[in-house]
Amino acid sequence: MTSSNSDRPHRLNEFAMIAKYFAPLSKGAAGAAGLTDDVATLNVPAGHEMVAKVDAVVEGVHFLRHDPASLVASKALRVNLSDLAAKGATPIGYLLSLSLASWADDDWIAQFAEGLREDQNHFGVDLLGGDTTSTPGPVTISITALGSILAGTTVRRAGAQPGDLVFVTGSIGDAGAGLAVLKGEGTDLPASERETLIRRYRVPEPRLAVGRLLPGLASASLDVSDGLIADLGHIAETSAVRLVVEAARVPLSSAVRALWGDGIDGIVRCVTVGDDYEIAFTAPAQARSRIADVAARSRIPVTEIGTVEAGQGVTLLDRGEPVPINRPGYTHF
Amino acid sequence: MTSSNSDRPHRLNEFAMIAKYFAPLSKGAAGAAGLTDDVATLNVPAGHEMVAKVDAVVEGVHFLRHDPASLVASKALRVNLSDLAAKGATPIGYLLSLSLASWADDDWIAQFAEGLREDQNHFGVDLLGGDTTSTPGPVTISITALGSILAGTTVRRAGAQPGDLVFVTGSIGDAGAGLAVLKGEGTDLPASERETLIRRYRVPEPRLAVGRLLPGLASASLDVSDGLIADLGHIAETSAVRLVVEAARVPLSSAVRALWGDGIDGIVRCVTVGDDYEIAFTAPAQARSRIADVAARSRIPVTEIGTVEAGQGVTLLDRGEPVPINRPGYTHF
Numbered sequence: 258m259t260s261s262n263s264d265r266p267h268r269l270n271e272f273a274m275i276a277k278y279f280a281p282l283s284k285g286a287a288g289a290a291g292l293t294d295d296v297a298t299l300n301v302p303a304g305h306e307m308v309a310k311v312d313a314v315v316e317g318v319h320f321l322r323h324d325p326a327s328l329v330a331s332k333a334l335r336v337n338l339s340d341l342a343a344k345g346a347t348p349i350g351y352l353l354s355l356s357l358a359s360w361a362d363d364d365w366i367a368q369f370a371e372g373l374r375e376d377q378n379h380f381g382v383d384l385l386g387g388d389t390t391s392t393p394g395p396v397t398i399s400i401t402a403l404g405s406i407l408a409g410t411t412v413r414r415a416g417a418q419p420g421d422l423v424f425v426t427g428s429i430g431d432a433g434a435g436l437a438v439l440k441g442e443g444t445d446l447p448a449s450e451r452e453t454l455i456r457r458y459r460v461p462e463p464r465l466a467v468g469r470l471l472p473g474l475a476s477a478s479l480d481v482s483d484g485l486i487a488d489l490g491h492i493a494e495t496s497a498v499r500l501v502v503e504a505a506r507v508p509l510s511s512a513v514r515a516l517w518g519d520g521i522d523g524i525v526r527c528v529t530v531g532d533d534y535e536i537a538f539t540a541p542a543q544a545r546s547r548i549a550d551v552a553a554r555s556r557i558p559v560t561e562i563g564t565v566e567a568g569q570g571v572t573l574l575d576r577g578e579p580v581p582i583n584r585p586g587y588t589h590f
Numbered sequence: 591m592t593s594s595n596s597d598r599p600h601r602l603n604e605f606a607m608i609a610k611y612f613a614p615l616s617k618g619a620a621g622a623a624g625l626t627d628d629v630a631t632l633n634v635p636a637g638h639e640m641v642a643k644v645d646a647v648v649e650g651v652h653f654l655r656h657d658p659a660s661l662v663a664s665k666a667l668r669v670n671l672s673d674l675a676a677k678g679a680t681p682i683g684y685l686l687s688l689s690l691a692s693w694a695d696d697d698w699i700a701q702f703a704e705g706l707r708e709d710q711n712h713f714g715v716d717l718l719g720g721d722t723t724s725t726p727g728p729v730t731i732s733i734t735a736l737g738s739i740l741a742g743t744t745v746r747r748a749g750a751q752p753g754d755l756v757f758v759t760g761s762i763g764d765a766g767a768g769l770a771v772l773k774g775e776g777t778d779l780p781a782s783e784r785e786t787l788i789r790r791y792r793v794p795e796p797r798l799a800v801g802r803l804l805p806g807l808a809s810a811s812l813d814v815s816d817g818l819i820a821d822l823g824h825i826a827e828t829s830a831v832r833l834v835v836e837a838a839r840v841p842l843s844s845a846v847r848a849l850w851g852d853g854i855d856g857i858v859r860c861v862t863v864g865d866d867y868e869i870a871f872t873a874p875a876q877a878r879s880r881i882a883d884v885a886a887r888s889r890i891p892v893t894e895i896g897t898v899e900a901g902q903g904v905t906l907l908d909r910g911e912p913v914p915i916n917r918p919g920y921t922h923f
Contacts, residue, residue, distance in 0.1 A: 288639070290746060290747075290748075293747060293748070293824075293827075293828050294677075294746050294747050294748075294812075294828070295643060295673040295676055295677060295747070295812050295813060296641045296642060296643045296673050296674060296677050296679065296744070297641070297642045297643070298639045298640065298641050298642075298739070298744050299639060299640045299642065300639050300640075300741070301634045301639070301640060303636070306621070306631045306632060306633050306634070307631065307632045307633075307634060307640055307736070308629045308630070308631050309629060309630045309631075309632065309685055309718060309719060309734070309736065310628060310629045310630070310685075310719065311685040311686070311687045311719065311720060311721050311732070311734055312687070312721045313687045313689055313721055313723050313730075313732065314723075315689055315723055315724075315725045315726075315727075316727075317725075317726045317727075318723060318724060318725060318726065319723075340628040340629055341629060343628055344627075344628060344629050346629065352642055352643075352644040352734055353644070354644045354645070354646045354687070354732040354734075356646055356648055356730055356732075385642060386642060386643065386644065387644060388644050388645045388646050388732075390646050390647075390648055390651060390652075391648075391651060392648045392650075392651060392727065392728060392730065393648075393650045393651065393727070393728060394648075394650075394725065394726070394727015394728045394730070395725060395726060395727045397646075397689055397725065397727070397730045397732075399644070399646065399687040399689075399721075399730075399732035401642070401644055401685055401687075401734040403640070403642065406631070408633070411629070411631050413623060413627050414623075414626060414627050414628070415623075415626070415627075479627075479628050480628060491626075494626075495626050495627070
């Protein structure tokens with residue numbers, strides 16, 4: 258773990274900070290060398306290949322200064338593990354690139370590290386290495402997740418074939434609804450349902466237990482981060498097919514139904530809000546019963562929501578009629 | 591390659607940006623899937639392990655808004671390759687996490703990508719994957735370099751033994767002198783020498799040709815980024831030894847001598863300014879002739895500058911007398 262210059266003596270110096278908060282997170286990984294070396298080394302099991310993914314979260318874009326630091330850490334790690342999950346990979350560990358604003362004091366860093374520690378235990382991963390620097394701007398956290406997978410079995414976005422079925426794990430729209438609640442919607446909802454939705458927004462649940470069963474079964478797969486329709490659109494584009502989703506089959510939680518209702522407007526909101534971190538995938542029709550087994554073994558719901566056809570794009574059907582979608586997911590720059 | 595939300599339509603939307611500027615940088619790596627998937631996969635040769643390193647560079651801390659974007663990209667990549675070089679690893683590719691401020695327009699991004707492209711060709715690495723997001727703060731670039739090394743041969747910081755010799759590649763102090771020139775020093779120097787120093791600051795030269803010959807030869811190694819004395823201090827600490835450096839043996843370029851003179855004050859400045867990205871390493875005395883071979887084969891100067899003794903810390907000797915060092919390298923937070 259290395260660090261860069263700053264003039265602000267408002268917290269432990271960076272070597273002390275690394276030793277106190279971050280080195281303990283690397284103890285399970287011999288190749289991390291206790292964060293006292295320039296690089297991390299890691300072994301890839303024979304016959305396997307490395308899988309790597311980086312994602313940044315930025316204060317003011319992905320989280321707010323006063324959000325609980327442990328949850329910020331958790332989300333930063335989990336959004337990356339979710340990508341590995343969707344591909345069928347097994348996470349090994351991660352590298353942390355942490356750009357600290359002057360407001361981020363020892364308390365914030367301690368809570369941030371605690372969030373990482375809890376998730377490391379939960380997911381069986383270790384901090385392998387990293388870099389800390391000061392920044393005149395917002396706290397910026399970039400996590401690189403590293404994992405392994407049996408060589409050649411990674412489930413890609415390309416691979417969906419006409420005749421395949423479309424599936425999704427868990428429920429869709431909860432995280433977006435949680436953000437809406439944080440912004441002031443749903444004041445008439447019971448506190449428990451509001452909390453459920455907010456939790457889904459703040460702490461994604463990477464579907465590793467499903468993902469590891471997908472190689473050899475799914476024809477295409479990804480994690481839903483931008484919005485179900487937008488992300489299925491990525492599969493449609495890279496696979497050069499059309500995906501048709503039946504609105505009534507999209508799995509919705511009771512909490513999101515309480516907030517946005519059972520009607521098509523509520524469903525459209527759910528399939529376009531993003532931040533779900535569920536796995537959406539396609540598979541041949543003959544895999545249907547094996548996918549039911551996956552759901553049973555992983556104890557995570559897996560719902561069949563549509564079909565793959567020749568053509569392009571994603572169509573959402575409401576009682577047989579296409580529903581116009583103005584905005585399939587996040588507006589990007 | 592994924593991307594996150596922003597409200598600013600001031601440049602190509604991010605999918606177009608990735609397709610235009612970044613996807614071409616991934617063409618050499620099948621596992622990058624043209625940046626159209628959630629993860630990158632990469633093969634590690636049999637008997638080898640992965641080596642990973644992340645480093646962030648931040649506008650206003652490590653570079654300035656009006657610095658040439660191609661050189662910013664080059665430095666961001668090279669500082670990571672330098673770490674791999676110092677460990678004896680062979681770089682394979684890298685992941686790019688790019689947080690873009692609103693001022694960074696298409697032109698800047700095009701030049702940034704061009705800087706990466708040139709260095710990819712130079713170092714034989716590929717863009718494997720990445721993430722783009724907007725930020726309300728400074729442009730922040732976090733690069734994760736991935737490489738491979740014969741299992742168990744990584745040269746660590748720990749490993750220096752009393753009786754070993756201390757070596758360094760290239761010349762020390764040029765980059766720090768280049769920064770000093772950018773800040774207004776050396777106005778009486780010939781333009782060519784000013785340019786030489788500035789170039790050394792802006793475009794580090796990872797010493798891969800030396801580094802790959804170090805496994806089995808060096809007992810400890812790192813790249814010099816904080817300052818020679820500070821970085822040798824890392825070896826001293828992790829190896830639990832004392833390093834003694836003879837000031838007169840520290841290799842200095844003619845340009846830096848022209849700026850700061852031949853005296854001990856100039857040498858102290860050179861060994862404490864940082865940004866050198868040379869390799870400092872220790873090796874047993876009987877390796878001396880093989881190290882001369884390394885220098886000859888790599889065509890990079892390698893200079894013996896001191897010895898390893900029992901004890902702790904780093905001592906700089908000037909004609910047999912210890913030189914007091916107030917500040918061995920960058921001041922960190």
